[in-house]
Amino acid sequence: MVGRRVVVTGAGAISPLGVGAGPLWDGLMEGRCGIGPIRNFDARGFACRIAGQTPQYNIRDYVPKSHRKATKLMCRDIELAVIASKEAFASAGWITKADEGQKATLVSERTAVNFGAGFISCDLTEIAQSVGHSLTDGRFDIHKWGKEGMETLTPLWLLKYLPNMLPCHVAIIHDIQGPSNTITSGEVGSYLAFTEAAEMISRGDADTALAGGGDSRVNPLAILRPILMGRANCQSNDNPANACRPFDKNARGSVFSEGAGVLILEELEQARRRGAKTLAEVAGCGSSHSLNRDYFHLEPDGLAVRYAIESALEEAGMSAADVDLVIPCGSGILPDDAAEARGIEAALGKETRRIPVWPIKGMVGHCGAAGGSLELIAALYAIRNGRCGRAVNFQEPAQGCGLNIVKDGFEGKIDAALCCGYSFGGQTAAVILKRE
Amino acid sequence: MKHRVVITGMGIVCPIGHSVEQMWEGLMAGASGVGPTTLFDASTFPTMFGAEVKDYNISGFVKNIEPHIQGGRGSLFAVGAAAQACRQARIDIETDSPADGIDRRKMGVYLGAGEGSVNNDAFFSALADSWQADKQCPDWSKWVETASVRMDAAGELEQEPSMPAAHLAVLTGARGVSRSCLTACAASTQAVGEAAMLIRSGKADVMIAGGAHSMIHPLGVTGFSRLTALSKRNDSPQTASRPFSAPRDGFVLGEGAAIVILESPESAKRRGVKILAEVLGFGSSSDAFRITDMHDQARGAVQSMELAIKDAGITRDQIDYISTHGTSTAENDSIETMAIKKVFGKLAYKIPCSSPKSQFGHLIGATGCAELITCVMAILEQTLPATMNLNDPDPELDLDYVPNKPRKARVRTAMSESFGFGGQNNVLIIRATELNPKS
Numbered sequence: 001m002v003g004r005r006v007v008v009t010g011a012g013a014i015s016p017l018g019v020g021a022g023p024l025w026d027g028l029m030e031g032r033c034g035i036g037p038i039r040n041f042d043a044r045g046f047a048c049r050i051a052g053q054t055p056q057y058n059i060r061d062y063v064p065k066s067h068r069k070a071t072k073l074m075c076r077d078i079e080l081a082v083i084a085s086k087e088a089f090a091s092a093g094w095i096t097k098a099d100e101g102q103k104a105t106l107v108s109e110r111t112a113v114n115f116g117a118g119f120i121s122c123d124l125t126e127i128a129q130s131v132g133h134s135l136t137d138g139r140f141d142i143h144k145w146g147k148e149g150m151e152t153l154t155p156l157w158l159l160k161y162l163p164n165m166l167p168c169h170v171a172i173i174h175d176i177q178g179p180s181n182t183i184t185s186g187e188v189g190s191y192l193a194f195t196e197a198a199e200m201i202s203r204g205d206a207d208t209a210l211a212g213g214g215d216s217r218v219n220p221l222a223i224l225r226p227i228l229m230g231r232a233n234c235q236s237n238d239n240p241a242n243a244c245r246p247f248d249k250n251a252r253g254s255v256f257s258e259g260a261g262v263l264i265l266e267e268l269e270q271a272r273r274r275g276a277k278t279l280a281e282v283a284g285c286g287s288s289h290s291l292n293r294d295y296f297h298l299e300p301d302g303l304a305v306r307y308a309i310e311s312a313l314e315e316a317g318m319s320a321a322d323v324d325l326v327i328p329c330g331s332g333i334l335p336d337d338a339a340e341a342r343g344i345e346a347a348l349g350k351e352t353r354r355i356p357v358w359p360i361k362g363m364v365g366h367c368g369a370a371g372g373s374l375e376l377i378a379a380l381y382a383i384r385n386g387r388c389g390r391a392v393n394f395q396e397p398a399q400g401c402g403l404n405i406v407k408d409g410f411e412g413k414i415d416a417a418l419c420c421g422y423s424f425g426g427q428t429a430a431v432i433l434k435r436e
Numbered sequence: 437m438k439h440r441v442v443i444t445g446m447g448i449v450c451p452i453g454h455s456v457e458q459m460w461e462g463l464m465a466g467a468s469g470v471g472p473t474t475l476f477d478a479s480t481f482p483t484m485f486g487a488e489v490k491d492y493n494i495s496g497f498v499k500n501i502e503p504h505i506q507g508g509r510g511s512l513f514a515v516g517a518a519a520q521a522c523r524q525a526r527i528d529i530e531t532d533s534p535a536d537g538i539d540r541r542k543m544g545v546y547l548g549a550g551e552g553s554v555n556n557d558a559f560f561s562a563l564a565d566s567w568q569a570d571k572q573c574p575d576w577s578k579w580v581e582t583a584s585v586r587m588d589a590a591g592e593l594e595q596e597p598s599m600p601a602a603h604l605a606v607l608t609g610a611r612g613v614s615r616s617c618l619t620a621c622a623a624s625t626q627a628v629g630e631a632a633m634l635i636r637s638g639k640a641d642v643m644i645a646g647g648a649h650s651m652i653h654p655l656g657v658t659g660f661s662r663l664t665a666l667s668k669r670n671d672s673p674q675t676a677s678r679p680f681s682a683p684r685d686g687f688v689l690g691e692g693a694a695i696v697i698l699e700s701p702e703s704a705k706r707r708g709v710k711i712l713a714e715v716l717g718f719g720s721s722s723d724a725f726r727i728t729d730m731h732d733q734a735r736g737a738v739q740s741m742e743l744a745i746k747d748a749g750i751t752r753d754q755i756d757y758i759s760t761h762g763t764s765t766a767e768n769d770s771i772e773t774m775a776i777k778k779v780f781g782k783l784a785y786k787i788p789c790s791s792p793k794s795q796f797g798h799l800i801g802a803t804g805c806a807e808l809i810t811c812v813m814a815i816l817e818q819t820l821p822a823t824m825n826l827n828d829p830d831p832e833l834d835l836d837y838v839p840n841k842p843r844k845a846r847v848r849t850a851m852s853e854s855f856g857f858g859g860q861n862n863v864l865i866i867r868a869t870e871l872n873p874k875s
Contacts, residue, residue, distance in 0.1 A: 002637050045577025047584075073727055108724065109739065117618075119551055119596050122655075124563065128574045131563040140564035142654065146480030150658045158659030159727055159857065163597070164619045168858035171724040177739065180722035180860050181626060184549070184597040184618040192615050196630060203637060205720070205743075220576055220583075228589040289545070289605035289614040293503045295593060307541055307611055315639075424593060425602035427614045 001315065003202040006282040007271050007436055010092025010264035011377045012084040015364050016052030016257050020087060024261075024374060025381040028360055029389045029409075033241040035255050035365050040218045047227050047234040050243055051218045052257025052365030054080065062086050064098045067173050073160050074169060077120050080260035080370070081166040081214030082173065088210060089174060092264035093276055097175035104175065105274075112178040112206035113171050114197040115262075116189020116213030116369040117163035121221035127153070166214050178206045186423030187329070188287070189213050189369030190261065191431055194376060195285035197265050207267045212376075214260030215368035222368075226256060229296055229424070231333050244366070245393040246330030246359035247337050247401045254331040257365025261373025263380070268436070279380050283318060283416060283432040286311025290426030297335050297424075302343025304428040309347035309420055312430040316416075320351035323432070324414040325382055326403075327375045329421035330359030330391075331366050338400035340422060345402050356410040357403040358382070362392035372421050372429070379417035379433050387411040441632045441715040442869060444704050445525025445697030446809050447517035451487035451690050451796045454496070455520060459806075460813045462795065463821040464842050468674040469796045470688050475652045476556065483666040485673035486652045487690030487797025489513065500530055503606045508552030508594035511603045513693035513802070514648035518604050521644065525697035526709050529608050537707050542641035544612035545601045546631035548623025550649030550801040552595040558586035560654075600648040600693070612640050618801060620856030621761070623647055625804030628696060629718035629864055635698050643698040649801035650691035660689060663728075665765060677798075678825035679762035679791040680769050680837045687763040690797025694805035696812075701871045711869045713812045716849070717748025723859025730771045730855060737775035740861035741853065745779075748865040750849065752780055755787055755865070757814055757845070759807045759852040762791025762823065762837075763798055768855065773833045788845060790838035794824040804854035808864055811850040815868045820845050 013020060016034025017027030027034065034052045043049040059071045059079045063086075074082065089096050095105045134141055134149030159165060164182040171180050179200060183193040190213030197211035217223070226232040233253035236243035244255040271278055288307035292299040313319060326348075329340055345352045360378055367374065382388045390409045397405065416434040448455065451469025452462035462469070469487040478484045494512050495501050497519040504515050519529060527543075528534035566579035593599065601616045613634055619626050624647025631645035651660070660666045667686040669676035677688040704711050721743065723736035730737065745752060761772055777784045792810045799806050810821050819842050826839035849867045856862075 002639070042576045045580045070727055109721075113722065124579075125573050128563045128567055129572060131560060132567045132569060132572070135564055135567070138564065140560040142477050142560075143480045145560075145654065145658075146478065146482075150481075150661065153658065153662055155662045155664070156728060157662050159663070162618075162620055162857065164856065164858050164860060165727070167722070168727060168860075171722045171859065172726065175724050177722055177724050177736065179720035180619070181617050181630070181720075182619055184616045185601070185614065186596055186598040196615070199633065199637070199639075203633060220579060224580060224583055224587070225592045228584065228587060228592055230589070287544075287613050287615070288541070288611050289602070291606055291609060291611070293606055295599070295602055296589070304611065311541070423598060425596060425598040426605060427598060427601070427616075 001198060001202040001282055005268035006198045006201045006265050007268050007278045008263050008280045008380060009266050009271050009276040009278060010088045011380060012087025012091060013261045013374060013377050014054050014080050014083045015259035015374055016054060017364060019055055019057060021377050024377060028363055028378055031390050031392045033363050033392060035240045035243055041220055046223055048223060048232045049237045050240040050255055053218055054258055063173060064100050073156055075120055075160045076216040077214050078166050078169050081115060082169055084260040084262040085170045085210055088262040088264050098173050108175045108177040110178055110207040111176045112197055112200050112209040113167040113176045114181045114193040114209060114211050115166045116183045116193040117166050118215040118369040120161045120163055121219050122161050124220055185427045186425050187368055187371055188421045188423045188427045188429040190373035191421055191429035192287060194431060198282045201265055201267050207270050209265040210262055211265055212262035212373035213370040215370040216258035217256035217368045218258045242393050244332040244362045246332050246361050247341060247398055247405050248394045249396040249398045251332045251334050251337060251398060254333050254366040257367040259367040259370045259374055261370060261377050263376060278436045280383050280433040281436040283434040284312045284316025285431045287429040292426055295425050298339035298422050300339050302339035305340050305343025305420060305422060306346040308428040308430040312432050316432045320348040322416050323355055323418050325388055325417040326355055326357045327379050327419045328357055328359055330361055332361060334398055337398055341401040341403050353404055355404060356406045358388045358406050359391050375419045379419050383414045383417055383433060383435055386414055438636050439638060439700035441635045441698055442701050442704055442711045443696050443713050443812060444699055444709045444711055445521035446812060447520030447695045448806055448809055449489055449492060449513040449516045450692035450806055451489055454492060456809060463792055466824055467795060470673045470676060476654055481657060482661050482668050484670050487688050488652060489692050498530060504603050506590040506594060507603055509650040510550055510552055510648040511600045514600040515603050515607055517693040517695040518607060518644055521695040521697050522608060534609060538642050540609045540611045542612050543610045544614055544640045544643050545604045545610050546615045546627045546643055546645045547601045548627035548647035548801045549597050549600040549616050550618060551597045552599060553650060553653045554655055555587055555591050556654055562586060604644055608644060610644060619860040620858055621800055621803060622854040622856035622860045622862045623801040625854035625862040625864055628805055628808060629720060629862055631698055632715045632718055635700055641699060641703050644695060645698055646695035646805035647802035648693035649799060651800055652689055652691050675825045677764045677794045679764045679794055679823050680830060680833045681826050682828045682830040684764045686765055688797040690799045692799045692802050694802050694809055696805060711871050713815055713866045714869050716867045717744045717865040719743030719747055719863045721861045725859055730767055734771045734775035734778060736859055736861045737855055738778045740863045741779045744863035744865050752783055754849050755851050756847045757820055757850040758787055758789035759811050760789050760791045761853045761855045762793055769833060773835055784835055788820055788836045788838050790821055790823040792821045808852045811852050811866055814847050814850055818844060818847055
């Protein structure tokens with residue numbers, strides 16, 4: 001980073017592998033797959049009927065008493081971010097306003113929150129009830145909607161689905177009064193939110209930041225959209241555990257999921273002063289943009305992925321020789337995986353053969369804007385534990401993929417891990433974490 | 437090293453004009469962009485009017501419309517506004533071999549952009565056709581059958597809030613930092629502020645920053661109507677946006693895009709581009725109060741203003757003009773007035789502050805940058821835009837809101853404020869430049 005040094009001191013997650021960052025890591029190391037038949041709604045008529053879903057939870061268990069009423073205003077994306085944030089603060093040893101009865105240690109004005117959030121789908125059942133009040137001869141009648149139908153929606157309906165409500169609820173719960181931002185750059189949202197949070201600390205506008213993302217892609221609209229866009233795997237409904245196959249020759253599309261990951265970033269000296277455990281240091285971040293006019297996919301040479309990685313390396317003052325692990329986006333969409341592989345290879349040059357590449361979406365699925373946050377947490381644990389798991393569902397490389405995908409996991413010193421990603425629309429991002 | 441940050445290009449597509457000149461002429465003439473809603477049939481809605489962008493055609497701005505032809509309304513507005521801003525800042529667009537001296541890997545895009553417009557017919561008809569009154573829920577198999585036919589991939593992709601930025605990357609060849617943010621009504625102020633920080637730190641040489649948004653669609657208007665945030669003055673739409681007046685009853689929903697080009701003075705000088713103004717300071721805070729309301733003592737708003745002043749390295753008395761968030765809602769205008777008084781004390785009564793939303797409405801995600809552009813114009817033209825429709829002042833709100841008529845004034849430093857639903861507060865301070873070479 002350019003200015004003050006920034007470290008990670010805590011993490012929280014909820015994912016198809018469980019509630020908690022620990023269960024996420026354990027699941028990844030076991031090679032467990034969190035993808036299964038869709039339970040959240042009746043998906044029998046959908047071409048894709050599988051997804052990665054989190055375990056059941058009761059949101060009221062994760063908020064202080066003072067915020068219980070406000071849980072009615074939370075869509076699932078918000079709930080996931082709230083759950084992961086609670087764990088993140090606790091793991092970093094911060095006491096916040098949410099810890100009722102205790103004296104908060106968090107310095108509100110000097111704390112920021114920055115999350116990547118998706119384009120949140122409204123609850124169709126809820127809106128359908130109002131549509132049901134607006135029918136004339138069985139057809140939607142906008143005159144009736146304007147007069148009567150809309151009146152049946154709860155007054156605060158809109159506030160449930162604004163992407164900035166993820167940080168907003170979290171800021172209220174934990175009393176965060178510094179900058180609050182919501183990055184809506186599609187599937188690289190949490191990488192870019194993490195990057196910006198690190199920049200805020202680095203330049204001195206905050207000393208602590210909550211960074212990550214939350215997204216649920218498991219609802220009728222969010223499942224249908226990637227089906228229409230040709231990004232979802234519609235051929236593996238009977239075999240969910242093998243459905244998402246990053247960089248594999250037999251990849252048939254991505255499998256969508258839900259989750260949230262939140263990391264606590266702090267200025268290094270502050271973390272040392274308060275005796276916090278430093279999990280990793282933010283070495284460098286980069287981003288770029290694909291110029292493909294087919295906005296659904298990356299340009300085939302993956303140039304934007306390469307540029308993002310090169311910028312991150314430059315900011316980190318590192319070369320490819322310093323990178324010990326890559327956690328890529330690897331979504332299981334053939335043309336995008338091939339483009340990403342080419343971009344990574346171009347950026348890492350001859351080091352490509354050496355560096356283990358560990359895609360994790362085969363296990364957690366593609367949870368949209370939250371995806372990067374889970375990958376960052378995986379990188380954090382990999383650095384601390386000196387190992388990574390296996391690339392589940394990877395058997396034979398897809399055409400164009402010359403990466404060293406870890407078939408059997410990896411054990412050894414990991415001083416620096418590179419995470420990278422891309423989104424429909426073409427945004428790309430890379431983040432390098434290193435041992436402090 | 438820290439770079440200074442300057443504005444070298446501006447572009448706007450808004451309800452009172454499709455260029456900065458038109459917009460400014462409109463502001464000076466007291467024009468209103470508000471009228472009956474035509475984008476959908478709102479004839480039975482509680483609010484039947486809005487501030488729409490009329491007669492907009494992207495082909496007036498770009499040579500090749502093909503990469504944008506499926507773009508949503510926000511994307512199309514963004515492309516038009518960005519094309520204007522790039523022209524002014526002499527940034528080559530629509531070319532694979534730009535000759536403007538800008539390293540494309542150090543040129544980025546940062547937009548406060550909203551979601552694209554929903555395909556209403558498909559959205560509502562699929563729900564209507566699959567509705568089961570007895571079970572009070574749609575038959576999902578039936579829903580997906582109809583929705584699959586009526587929704588199309590490009591239309592769904594274009595609803596993603598990251599898409600306007602994608603169109604600008606393709607338009608300009610920008611390969612640097614690309615971010616979109618959506619912090620409700622504060623989004624484009626935040627985008628410009630964070631983009632300025634990227635120039636300051638040297639992470640980018642040039643940033644295309646601003647916002648684009650349209651929520652004038654049935655779900656958008658429904659959402660705001662249910663929040664009772666919109667004016668219902670259906671008998672007089674053009675006087676409905678009346679910030680700081682006693683009978684204000686909500687904001688007027690607008691739409692549009694506003695873009696500025698940010699770079700360092702060295703970059704502008706090297707490229708021989710005229711500097712329009714300098715971005716001096718940025719302040720950002722969070723209310724951490726309630727989902728629905730601003731902090732009742734204006735804590736977050738005050739903090740963001742104070743942070744911006746501190747960041748600018750100036751004293752309060754140097755601020756000559758405040759472009760308010762001034763939405764025309766009961767709450768915002770009161771709390772914002774309280775905030776200005778808390779920050780400026782007695783000085784508050786001497787600093788003119790106005791709200792161009794009285795004329796072009798509330799452009800939601802795009803509004804902050806649109807208002808920043810009016811601040812730059814106020815500095816360049818030494819004239820303050822008015823707060824129109826302020827004939828019946830709220831006795832509690834007693835600042836100088838520049839009522840009803842633009843005013844000549846000495847304006848060297850201006851502050852632009854944006855406060856978003858959910859408590860994101862963002863404030864920018866800009867100043868007249870002394871950095872252009874003497875001619």
